[in-house]
Amino acid sequence: MNMTRKKKDPMQTVNIGGLSNPLDGWPNDDLLLSAKSRDFVRKTQPDLLPILDWPELRDEFEKHETPSIKAKATNRRTGLLSIVSSVIGLIMASIIPLFQADLHGPLRMISEFLLIFGVLFGVWHLWRAKYRSVWLVHRYWTERLRQFYFQFLINNLSLAARAMKNDDARQSYHELRGSELERLLHRKGDTIYIIQNLVSDIANTEPWVFEKWEIQHEELQSSDELEILLNVLERQRLGIQEEYTKKKIQPGYRSPVSRSRFVDLVADVSTFLVVIIGMVIGMLILVFNYQLDSPIVVLFICGSAVLSILILSLRVIDDALCLRVGAHRYQWYLAAVQSINSRYKRAANANEKIRLLREMEHFSYQEMRRFITEHNAARFVL
Numbered sequence: 226m227n228m229t230r231k232k233k234d235p236m237q238t239v240n241i242g243g244l245s246n247p248l249d250g251w252p253n254d255d256l257l258l259s260a261k262s263r264d265f266v267r268k269t270q271p272d273l274l275p276i277l278d279w280p281e282l283r284d285e286f287e288k289h290e291t292p293s294i295k296a297k298a299t300n301r302r303t304g305l306l307s308i309v310s311s312v313i314g315l316i317m318a319s320i321i322p323l324f325q326a327d328l329h330g331p332l333r334m335i336s337e338f339l340l341i342f343g344v345l346f347g348v349w350h351l352w353r354a355k356y357r358s359v360w361l362v363h364r365y366w367t368e369r370l371r372q373f374y375f376q377f378l379i380n381n382l383s384l385a386a387r388a389m390k391n392d393d394a395r396q397s398y399h400e401l402r403g404s405e406l407e408r409l410l411h412r413k414g415d416t417i418y419i420i421q422n423l424v425s426d427i428a429n430t431e432p433w434v435f436e437k438w439e440i441q442h443e444e445l446q447s448s449d450e451l452e453i454l455l456n457v458l459e460r461q462r463l464g465i466q467e468e469y470t471k472k473k474i475q476p477g478y479r480s481p482v483s484r485s486r487f488v489d490l491v492a493d494v495s496t497f498l499v500v501i502i503g504m505v506i507g508m509l510i511l512v513f514n515y516q517l518d519s520p521i522v523v524l525f526i527c528g529s530a531v532l533s534i535l536i537l538s539l540r541v542i543d544d545a546l547c548l549r550v551g552a553h554r555y556q557w558y559l560a561a562v563q564s565i566n567s568r569y570k571r572a573a574n575a576n577e578k579i580r581l582l583r584e585m586e587h588f589s590y591q592e593m594r595r596f597i598t599e600h601n602a603a604r605f606v607l
Contacts, residue, residue: 272389293363300356311343319530386450432590470559485548502529561588
């Protein structure tokens with residue numbers, strides 16, 4: 226009888242609990258932003274808390290998260306009001322011939338007011354494009370801080386593993402991460418220059434926050450603590466990103482993929498109807514000898530005008546919300562993360578897993594760069 230005992234999986238002694246479903250009530254929990262998630266780690270695996278919890282980084286993240294949300298909401302409200310006002314004004318102007326002559330004057334005045342208001346408000350919206358800049362700057366820093374959190378851990382896994390059990394190593398770990406965070410925050414004064422470089426980095430050559438992290442300097446020896454950290458990273462870095470992206474592209478009103486398909490469908494149907502209406506108008510005039518000012522011809526002309534306005538407004542909204550490019554970006558990112566996650570689960574050793582985590586940082590940077598570039602290039606942003 227073989228009495229050889231199997232080596233116990235260190236993760237079997239760790240109650241990861243809710244981390245197995247990374248986004249279950251924990252938005253952005255990869256940074257342990259909520260007290261609930263920190264309490265959970267404290268109770269189930271206290272040795273992990275000093276490694277995963279980073280109060281100074283959390284505070285810095287929150288400084289950018291709230292202003293980003295507010296700036297985006299303000300920018301979107303003003304943009305939508307401008308578009309809706311202009312579209313209603315154009316539609317009213319296009320259907321005036323369908324009403325009695327004594328109503329033409331009042332309807333024309335209303336449509337002109339809406340058009341002028343929409344145009345002026347649109348100009349004001351573009352002038353206040355600072356809200357777009359504020360939003361993108363804050364969004365850049367939230368994502369870069371997230372990347373920094375994981376890049377620091379990935380590049381200091383050996384020290385982090387020792388810090389789980391050794392007080393001196395823990396102090397060294399905290400001192401090092403404090404100095405590295407301070408070094409990163411010194412760059413905030415150059416944010417505009419940094420974003421310009423980000424947009425121009427077409428080859429995606431600068432995924433690492435610090436140049437010294439570009440090269441993996443050492444092969445790590447396996448240990449129980451290292452395996453625990455790698456399993457947690459699988460859930461917090463790979464799992465959360467996969468679940469978040471899945472939620473973004475699943476069918477629903479808020480999904481960029483669903484919105485993009487809806488806009489394309491309505492625009493394509495409207496374009497087809499405009500062509501058909503044009504053919505009908507031609508037949509009515511050339512074949513059936515209708516006059517251009519006859520009621521039926523005027524009705525078709527007005528209908529064609531309304532559909533054309535609808536097509537134009539949908540294209541403006543598509544460009545402003547970056548629906549099409551956003552949908553493609555999310556689909557690409559999900560496929561990339563799932564590929565890494567699948568290979569991570571099959572990885573033979575710790576160093577192979579670390580290489581996959583480093584690959585993940587490249588994809589994370591590319592996704593952030595594409596997001597910033599797409600919205601920075603949009604002509605009219607919502």
